[in-house]
Amino acid sequence: MLRVLLSPRMLAFHALVALIVPSFAWLGFWQLDRWEDESAKVALQEANMAAAPVPAERLTAPGEDLSADEQWRRVTVTGHYTPEHELLVRNRDGSRGVGLHVLTPLVTEGGTALLVNRGWIEQPPTAKTRPDVPPPPDGQVAVTGRLRFSETEESTGIRVRDGLPKGQIMIVDVDRIAANLPYPVYGGYAELTDQRPEGTDQPEQVPPPEPNTGMNLSYAVQWWIFTAIAIGGWVFLMRREIADARSNDESAPPEAAAGTPSGDGAGGPDRESPRSGARL
Structure with missing residues (x-):
């Protein structure tokens, strides 16, 4: 063995x-x-x-990263939308294919803004065509939304490229967006789940993630x-x-197993049979 x-x-x-x-x-x-x-x-x-849901200021603050434990928490914020600073986020999935997300700052009475993803709209026929974006409600609006992390190329796998049409972006990089706005911006952004007043013909809300x-x-x-x-x-x-x-061992001849030389007879090639009458 x-x-x-x-x-x-x-x-x-x-x-x-x-x-x-x-x-x-x-x-x-x-x-x-x-x-x-x-x-x-x-x-x-x-x-x-x-x-x-809790007030947004309890979970986030301007210039601060959103805590990993607070993502997907629902927050409330009251203010007015600023559509002049609205951005469209490219290559986002919706119920009818790939389209755009509408990202609109909501400025609070204290002067701090929360970026609100108001939802999905269809992609225009060409990249340079201005899409038809439903306007946000006028005046004071009470918004509830899910908090999300600021996006990066690493977290999304999306490569940011130059030459996009004006007002369009590839990822929701809150710090980069805030640098071009005239007011402080909360860390992270919110996916709209409810607003009062609702407005008419609003973008398709982003559905909650599936587990x-x-x-x-x-x-x-x-x-x-x-x-x-x-x-x-x-x-x-x-x-x-x-x-x-x-x-293999069991099937081997006894002579081979014993190591005895083999020949024509038991006594070797020179040994004659007794029947021949020859001397042994």
């Missing part, structure tokens, strides 16, 4: 299994960790969206299945090699 299991071919196979099995097991636990992280994010997201923990749990299970297959294949091959070696 040791002769078979310690043969050069089997030693190479042992080394391969010793490398594969811990690697596959580690990949499974890595995917499990990712699934747990995504599940925690989804749980926080659902809890924040279900929480009662998604990804495929990481299934990937973890797959890696562990691969680990079990590798171990099972290793055991199967060892058993087969041992069985083949035993079968």
